[in-house]
Amino acid sequence: MRVLVVEDAADVAEAVAAALGRAGYACDIAGDLAAARDHVGVQGYDVVVLDINLPDGDGRDFLRSLRRGGNRVPVLMLTARIEVSARVDALDDGADDYLVKPFDLRELEARVRALTRREAGRVEARLRLGAIDYDPSAQVVRVGGKPLPLTRREMALLSLLMGHPGHILSKERLFDGLFSFADSEVGVNAVELYIARLRKKLAGSGAVIETHRGLGYRIAEGG
Amino acid sequence: MRVLVVEDAADVAEAVAAALGRAGYACDIAGDLAAARDHVGVQGYDVVVLDINLPDGDGRDFLRSLRRGGNRVPVLMLTARIEVSARVDALDDGADDYLVKPFDLRELEARVRALTRREAGRVEARLRLGAIDYDPSAQVVRVGGKPLPLTRREMALLSLLMGHPGHILSKERLFDGLFSFADSEVGVNAVELYIARLRKKLAGSGAVIETHRGLGYRIAEGG
DNA sequence: CGCGGCATGACAGGTCCATGACAGGTCCGC
DNA sequence: GCGGACCTGTCATGGACCTGTCATGCCGCG
Numbered sequence: 386m387r388v389l390v391v392e393d394a395a396d397v398a399e400a401v402a403a404a405l406g407r408a409g410y411a412c413d414i415a416g417d418l419a420a421a422r423d424h425v426g427v428q429g430y431d432v433v434v435l436d437i438n439l440p441d442g443d444g445r446d447f448l449r450s451l452r453r454g455g456n457r458v459p460v461l462m463l464t465a466r467i468e469v470s471a472r473v474d475a476l477d478d479g480a481d482d483y484l485v486k487p488f489d490l491r492e493l494e495a496r497v498r499a500l501t502r503r504e505a506g507r508v509e510a511r512l513r514l515g516a517i518d519y520d521p522s523a524q525v526v527r528v529g530g531k532p533l534p535l536t537r538r539e540m541a542l543l544s545l546l547m548g549h550p551g552h553i554l555s556k557e558r559l560f561d562g563l564f565s566f567a568d569s570e571v572g573v574n575a576v577e578l579y580i581a582r583l584r585k586k587l588a589g590s591g592a593v594i595e596t597h598r599g600l601g602y603r604i605a606e607g608g
Numbered sequence: 609m610r611v612l613v614v615e616d617a618a619d620v621a622e623a624v625a626a627a628l629g630r631a632g633y634a635c636d637i638a639g640d641l642a643a644a645r646d647h648v649g650v651q652g653y654d655v656v657v658l659d660i661n662l663p664d665g666d667g668r669d670f671l672r673s674l675r676r677g678g679n680r681v682p683v684l685m686l687t688a689r690i691e692v693s694a695r696v697d698a699l700d701d702g703a704d705d706y707l708v709k710p711f712d713l714r715e716l717e718a719r720v721r722a723l724t725r726r727e728a729g730r731v732e733a734r735l736r737l738g739a740i741d742y743d744p745s746a747q748v749v750r751v752g753g754k755p756l757p758l759t760r761r762e763m764a765l766l767s768l769l770m771g772h773p774g775h776i777l778s779k780e781r782l783f784d785g786l787f788s789f790a791d792s793e794v795g796v797n798a799v800e801l802y803i804a805r806l807r808k809k810l811a812g813s814g815a816v817i818e819t820h821r822g823l824g825y826r827i828a829e830g831g
Numbered sequence: 832c833g834c835g836g837c838a839t840g841a842c843a844g845g846t847c848c849a850t851g852a853c854a855g856g857t858c859c860g861c
Numbered sequence: 862g863c864g865g866a867c868c869t870g871t872c873a874t875g876g877a878c879c880t881g882t883c884a885t886g887c888c889g890c891g
Contacts, residue, residue: 407778407823485677487649491781524776524823536879537822568881574837575881581839598836598889759868791870797848798870804850821847821878 386501386544386562387411387428391421391444392436392463401434404490405497408524409541411565417441425451428561429458432500434493436463437475445478452479459500463488498522505548512547515591515606519547528590535586538563542579543587546594546604555601609724609767609785610634610651614644614667615659615686624657627713628720631747632764634788640664648674651784652681655723657716659686660698668701675702682723686711721745728771735770738814738829742770751813758809761786765802766810769817769827778824 388410392398395416402412413428415421418441425433433451437444448460462475462483475483481503482496498521502510512519518527521544526533535543545554545562559576580602584594595603611633615621618639625635636651638644640663648656656674660667671683685698685706698706704726705719721744725733735742741750747763749756758766768777768785782799803825807817818826 485679489652523774524820538880571881574883577837578839578881580837584838596837761869794870795872797872800848801850801870803848807849819848 386431386541386548387413387565388497389413389415389421389424389428389430389433391415391418391433391439391447393417393438393440394436400490401493404494407537408494408498409521409537409544410497411541411561411563411568413565413567418444418447421447424566425456425458428566431458431504431562432497433458433460434463434497435460435480438465445475448475448478448480459504461493461496461500495522501548512544514547514550514604517543517547517587517590517592519543528587533586533590535583538579539583539586542576542583546602550604553597553601553603558601609654609764609771610636610788611720612636612638612644612647612651612653612656614638614641614656614662614670616640616661616663617659623713624716627717629788630760631717631721632744632760632767633720634764634784634786634791636788636790641667641670644670647789648679648681651789654681654727654785655720656681656683657686657720658683658703661688668698671698671701671703682727684716684719684723718745724771735767737770737773737827740766740770740810740813740815742766751810756809756813758806761802762806762809765799765806766827769825773827776820776824776826781824 386409388405390398390401390405390412392401392414393416398414398416402414405412410432413424413430415424417439421433421435424430435444435448439447444462448462451458451460459481460479462480463486464475464483465486481500484493484496498510502508502521510520510522512521516529518530520526524540526535526540526543541563542559545559556573556576560571560573563576563579564571580594580596587594591606592604593607595605597603609632611628613621613624613628613635615624615637616639621637621639625637628635633655636647636653638647642664644656644658647653658667658671662670667685671685674681674683682704683702685703686709687698687706688709704723707716707719721733725731725744733743733745735744739752741753743749744767749758749763749766764786765782768782779796779799783794783796786799786802787794803817803819810817815827815829818828820826
């Protein structure tokens with residue numbers, strides 16, 4: 386899962402990216418609208434966290450231009466407390482949710498999670514497959530009720546796979562969901578590595594990660 | 609647990625902060641509404657103790673603007689005896705409890721404790737896990753019935769962990785609950801230190817503090 | 832049987848964490 | 862106020878674990 390954070394206050398942006406990073410999201414940061422446009426043009430995102438006040442314009446303009454361009458990526462607006470009326474506008478302009486600054490990082494995390502969930506058409510917070518039970522909010526994976534220790538990357542990879550059960554996800558797609566621009570020098574081989582590690586840990590879980598040569602990977606039931 | 613004390617009489621504010629500090633709360637003090645707004649903007653609180661008469665406005669206005677902004681932090685209002693009618697208003701405005709000045713510090717402490725407990729959805733005053741029995745009001749921890757001497761910080765940390773059983777609490781979250789702005793220069797490493805000390809004292813208590821690399825800590829039974 | 836894509840063990844570097852030793856401060860009794 | 866016990870937080874060191882690269886060998890498909 387990949388998130389773009391558009392926020393000019395560097396400390397806030399970093400804090401948000403760090404929190405989402407802990408939650409397994411790959412985060413890019415854009416400090417102004419120009420950078421945001423560049424990012425969105427090059428990379429697909431699962432969620433955009435968008436501040437309203439930016440040095441080179443209004444976040445709502447960016448949002449409107451996104452929507453006009455047909456981009457339906459879920460957008461979470463950040464509004465200052467004073468901008469009460471702006472919130473309504475934001476929703477009218479196509480934002481999917483908003484959060485009033487200052488906000489609690491846990492709440493932001495929860496809302497981003499809700500947006501990605503809604504996008505996937507799910508209502509249930511937990512994901513299940515075979516004996517695997519994955520709780521994104523608690524960052525816990527259980528196999529047959531027993532917690533399975535996974536590292537952050539392993540968890541992120543599992544989350545991507547389980548979020549599209551039965552679908553084949555290309556290696557590039559997985560790569561984009563796992564690594565942000567900040568991890569620029571990472572090789573594509575890293576995905577294969579984590580697939581291997583995840584397979585080892587998921588042995589005997591009632592689910593397998595199938596390889597589809599030249600296409601990608603797919604998680605499915607069956608031991 | 610973190611508390612914001614909004615009160616312009618410095619001596620009262622200090623007394624309140626000292627009392628709550630002894631009880632293991634990390635306390636910040638705001639002398640007026642402007643300072644209170646700044647604090648709430650930067651830091652999440654578990655409880656706000658709010659005086660009505662402040663040099664730059666009415667505490668109830670602050671409370672209303674908090675609620676309008678979606679902030680549901682439990683608020684304990686402090687009212688002078690004369691402001692009888694104001695109390696009703698306060699509750700209408702979204703306060704969770706009120707206390708008439710002058711008040712006994714122990715009563716304030718008890719009410720703050722009640723608010724944090726209610727927030728956590730607990731009814732029972734005591735917390736238990738394994739052989740650990742923690743009584744916040746008495747500030748006593750027993751292991752298998754035998755009192756276990758803990759320092760203030762150790763107790764505060766245990767309280768945070770036991771207040772969210774099964775959940776992983778990030779180091780930053782624990783840090784925010786342990787230290788107030790007055791302890792500004794404290795390093796994040798201090799949390800690790802107290803985790804180590806607490807672990808040592810809790811050895812053989814039927815509970816363990818697990819480390820979740822990059823995520824935080826979690827208390828659980830077993831061990 | 833040859834090739835490209837994939838799997839996987841081994842390794843190096845880095846990050847995060849654990850913990851002992853120490854110094855300053857606080858609190859308390861005297 | 863004085864001394865000592867204890868609490869507090871810093872630092873530094875060592876260790877555990879995570880991460881990604883490399884190299885080697887496998888597999889499947891032509």
